[in-house]
Amino acid sequence: MKNLGILAFFLVLGAGSLALAKDLPCKPERWKKAIARFEAADQENLPSHGGIVFVGSSSIVLWDLPKSFPKLEAINRGFGGSEICDSTYYAEILVIKHRPRTIVFYAGDNDIARGKTADQVHRDFLAFRDTLFQALPDTRLLYVAIKPSRARWDKSPQMQTANTQIAAECKADDRLTFIDIWKPMLHKGGMPAEHWFRKDGLHLSDAGYDLWNSLLKPHLETADH
Numbered sequence: 001m002k003n004l005g006i007l008a009f010f011l012v013l014g015a016g017s018l019a020l021a022k023d024l025p026c027k028p029e030r031w032k033k034a035i036a037r038f039e040a041a042d043q044e045n046l047p048s049h050g051g052i053v054f055v056g057s058s059s060i061v062l063w064d065l066p067k068s069f070p071k072l073e074a075i076n077r078g079f080g081g082s083e084i085c086d087s088t089y090y091a092e093i094l095v096i097k098h099r100p101r102t103i104v105f106y107a108g109d110n111d112i113a114r115g116k117t118a119d120q121v122h123r124d125f126l127a128f129r130d131t132l133f134q135a136l137p138d139t140r141l142l143y144v145a146i147k148p149s150r151a152r153w154d155k156s157p158q159m160q161t162a163n164t165q166i167a168a169e170c171k172a173d174d175r176l177t178f179i180d181i182w183k184p185m186l187h188k189g190g191m192p193a194e195h196w197f198r199k200d201g202l203h204l205s206d207a208g209y210d211l212w213n214s215l216l217k218p219h220l221e222t223a224d225h
Contacts, residue, residue: 023120026085034079035090042097047075049099052220056106057082059147062203068213072220075100083111084124088131096135102220103132106144108162113152118161121146125166133175142219143170144179144212148192150201177219181212 051073054060060078077094079086084107087094095103105128108121116124125143132141143166146159163182170178185208187193194201196208204212 022117024114024116026083026089028086028089031079031082031086031090035093038077039093047098048073050101051075051098052102052104053077053095053098053100054104054106055087055094056144057110059106059109059144059204060104063209063212068209069217069220078106081110082107083114083116084108084121084128085111088124088128091128091131092135095132099136100139102140102142104142104144104216104220108146108166109149109152109159112146112155112158112162118158118165121162122165122169126169129169129176138175140175140177142177142179142216144216145182147204148182148185150192150194150197152202153191179216179219181215184211184215 052069053075054063054065055077057078058080060076061080063076063078065072065074065076075098087105087107107128108125111121111124112118129141132139145163145167148156148159152159160182163178163180167178167180170176185192185196196205196211197203198205
């Protein structure tokens with residue numbers, strides 16, 4: 001019986017190790033060229049401090065900020081295909097050195113698509129938050145929820161769970177704001193409406209960005225005062 005108890009202990013320990021092993025590693029080296037381009041742009045024309053930095057994956061890259069927010073001093077530091085941990089790894093270059101008053105962050109979509117669990121996305125968000133607030137304790141972070149895309153609808157349960165976990169973190173900290181774009185993007189049948197997307201069913205159309213602009217603008221106007 002004693003041996004069976006020891007065996008059971010190691011089986012439980014092994015199961016825990018396997019669960020931990022499911023966390024997928026960060027691969028920030030993929031983005032060296034993209035980050036180098038940002039550094040070169042900053043050397044040529046370094047934005048002034050106190051502005052708004054948009055950072056994250058392709059939904060940020062394709063966001064026409066001058067058109068969407070012409071009265072705001074907004075910097076685009078999106079790099080397509082990136083995950084939350086990539087922005088954390090390069091946070092000093094992408095965000096911190098600009099000393100922004102507000103950060104708009106969209107990432108987590110590619111994380112889930114690559115196979116990360118909602119729990120890992122949640123933990124990665126916390127790491128990004130902690131990295132920012134250690135350097136910029138008075139900066140506001142606006143997190144745009146993972147979107148409900150048609151192309152990745154099979155991943156929607158994990159995405160919703162990650163959104164729920166991150167929304168709870170935002171509710172508990174006045175410096176954090178959760179921008180819920182999930183519900184507004186669904187039509188009556190419960191699926192994301194086609195017109196929010198380009199033909200690939202993943203990237204936003206002009207209509208999609210118009211929707212996001214309308215949901216985000218009140219928070220940016222608040223941050224501006």
